[in-house]
Amino acid sequence: MSTPRREPRRIPVPGDVSRVPEIRDEWLRHALSTEPAERGTGEAVISELYALAGQSPPEFVRASSPAAAVALIPPAQTLSLGGDLPVEGRIATLVTSLRERLDQYIGAWRNRYRQPDPPRDGASVREFLNNGVAPALRRTIRDSVAGALRGELATSSGLHWYGQQDAYWVAHYDLHQRVDGVRFAADDVAQLELWATLARSCGWWWPRENVCVVADRPLVVRTEQLPSDYGEARLHNGNGPALAFSDGWTVHAWHGTRVPPWVIDAPTADRITGERNVEVRRCAIEHVGWAAFIEDAGLRLLARADDPGNPGSELLLYDAWPEPWRTPARLLLAVNGSVERDGTRRRYGLRVPAGFDHPLDAAGWTYGLSGAQYAQLSRRT
Structure with a gap:
């Protein structure tokens, strides 16, 4: 009796990574969209999530x-006498469980077939x-854009979802399906599509018992592209708000850092020197430029020297502006020894003790060195 011929197991071939930019940019467009929200679609999908909960x-x-x-969100619900979660808690459990299962599929899919991925600069598709791609999407959408909105809210708004800005994690699983060849269970694909539809159709939303508050999408979103293989961007606008909504609410950002409006709209030496937040002050000075700030602030140049730790750059020592809450100091102006994420070298100022008269001594102090020791450096970072 002959043994039935066994068909060879079909091994899925991962998609072409050349499709990644197209799919990634598709989700970035949804995440940064300023088109009017598709209210009917968003409400229908949220109702389905309520039903699942x-x-x-x-x-x-x-x-x-x-x-x-x-201002419109009802007070948060507490656990019922039976220990049931409020609806927002049940929806959170749904999405957490979904993402855990999808992550397991991705791992199991590779472990099952154990087929090497086509290399891309030495990395597998999954690693890529x-x-x-996934961290770049997270930094662009969740950390930069949604993070700036969250930081600008005056009070905590409780458990909520980002709508269009949930695209960062939806895109991750969509890429694994369309590029990496992963197949998820049908029920999970259907639930993932609900979140994908919300990312395509609405802004932030807050589910509560019997009421759901849904925010419109912004009218303005301004970002700048970073030099990256993964399409990373960050919130930035040097000429106005980086995010703006129809009711006039705005968020300002300078190269990814959320700042008060005056940093963009009306930076002056008085405002800059009176600002206690170091990052806000740095952004404002970068916006006007160090030369203009030094002139406007009336800072006096005390000494200058070539920077031995950064060939081709100078160290400049100035009298610093007085700060009533701090001891007298001087300002050391230097150029960063390493390149920023945007490809530039940042010029930055450091407050150093007022007793320094030479830039090398001041620069050495910042590293715990003497001026003579700092002069022997071949390169600093």
Whole structure:
């Protein structure tokens, strides 16, 4: 009796990584969209998530911005006598469980077939997606854009979701399906599509018992591209708000750092020297330029010297502006020894003790060295 011929196991071939930029940019467009929200679509999908959480569809309340939404959110619900989570807690459990299962599929898929991925600069497709594209999407969408909005809210707004800015994690799983060849369970694909539809159709939303507050998308989103293989960007606008909503609520950002509006709209030496936040002060000075700031602030140049730790650059020592809450100091102006993420070398100022008269002594002090020791450096970073 002959043994039936066994067909060779079909091994899925991962997609072409050349498709990654197209798919990544598709999700970035949704995450940064300023188009009017698709209200009917968003409300229908949120109602489906309520149903999955065992809750009837809510009444929807629209808000023109996340800031306006905060004032409309009902008080947070506590656990019921039976220990049941409020609806926002049940939705959080749904999405957490979904993402855990999808992550398991991705790991199991590779472990099962154990087929080497086509190399891309020595990295596998999975490494390229997990360690390159996914972190870049997270930094661009969640950390830079959503993070700036979250930081600008005056009060905590409780458990909520980002709508279009949840695209950073939706895109991660979509890329694994369309490029890496991973196949998820049908029910999980259907639930992932609900979150994908929300990312394509609405802004931030706050689910509560019987009521869901949904914010409109912004009218303005301004970002700058970073030199990266993964398409990373960050929030930035040197001529106005980086984010703006129809009700006039705005967020200003300078090369990824959230700043008060005056840093962009009206930076002056008086405002800069009176600012206690070092990062805000740095951004304002970068905006006006060190030369203009030094002239406007009336800082006096005391000495200058070539920087032995950064060939081709100078160290400049100035009298620093007085700060009532700090001891007298001087300002050492230097050029960063390493390149920033945007490809430039930042010029920066350091407050050093007022007793220094020579730039090398001041520069050495910042490294715990004497001026003579600092002069022997071949390169600093």
